[in-house]
Amino acid sequence: xxxxxxxxxxxxxxxxxxxxxxxxxxxxxxxxxxxxxxxxxxxxxxxxxxxxxxxxxxxxxxxxxxxxxxxxxxxxxxxxxxxxxxxxxxxxxxxxxxxxxxxxxxxxxxxxxxxxxxxxxxxxxx
Numbered sequence: 001x002x003x004x005x006x007x008x009x010x011x012x013x014x015x016x017x018x019x020x021x022x023x024x025x026x027x028x029x030x031x032x033x034x035x036x037x038x039x040x041x042x043x044x045x046x047x048x049x050x051x052x053x054x055x056x057x058x059x060x061x062x063x064x065x066x067x068x069x070x071x072x073x074x075x076x077x078x079x080x081x082x083x084x085x086x087x088x089x090x091x092x093x094x095x096x097x098x099x100x101x102x103x104x105x106x107x108x109x110x111x112x113x114x115x116x117x118x119x120x121x122x123x124x125x126x
Contacts, residue, residue, distance in 0.1 A: 001123060003116040007085040010064045013057045020050045020057075067116055077112035080105060 027043045027050075068081045079098065083089045089097075095105040 001118060003113045003118055006118045006122055007064060007068070007081065007113075007116065010061060010085050011088045013061045013064075017054050017057050020054050024050050063119060063122075067118070070117065071112060071115050073112045073115040077108055077115065080109050081112050081116070084109065 024047055027047045030043055065086065068078070068086060071078050071081060073081075076098070080094060083094045083097070084091070091102060091105060095102045098105065100108070
């Protein structure tokens with residue numbers, strides 16, 4: 001996985017966490033209503049799985065934030081990475097807010113990506 005793929009996961013993580021929370025809430029409702037007679041253990045196991053997945057997603061999100069924070073580029077490059085990957089802003093909004101052309105933002109972005117260290121555990125995954 002390259003730097004861009006690694007950082008791009010951040011925007012996906014929030015959606016997955018939210019979906020898992022909905023699933024957890026749904027299983028809680030099913031447990032309360034005894035929708036599945038005798039299936040309480042199954043639902044509880046499923047809920048535990050979702051909690052563990054969210055825990056891993058939060059860890060990955062923190063790892064991505066740390067990688068952006070530790071980027072050894074300029075403040076401008078850091079801001080571009082933060083706006084794009086952490087705040088999920090569109091390119092033209094970033095360019096407009098920072099008073100740069102879209103082309104210049106892309107140049108700075110490409111330069112900043114080269115300065116991101118992807119942790120070894122994520123480098124060889126897709």
